[in-house]
Amino acid sequence: MTTLDERTGALLERICALCEGGGYRLLEEAELSPCAPEALAEAFACLSDLRLADVRYAGEVYCVRVLPA
DSSP states (O other): OOOOOHHHHHHHHHHHHHTTTSSOEEEEHHHHOSSOHHHHHHHHHHHHHTTSEEEEEOSSEEEEEEOOO
């Protein structure tokens, strides 16, 4: 089992709170994290690799949904 670092764990908690209902949601960088965009992209890549979240596109706006456990 892989342990999430603090930043990635906090991002997962945030998107869980913002994506209630299980569907995709468009989220702006400002809604997600005070991290630099590169750090945010890295955290999303980790969540995607671990199959915890699906990210359809990224940039200043992310299309995200939390995947079921």
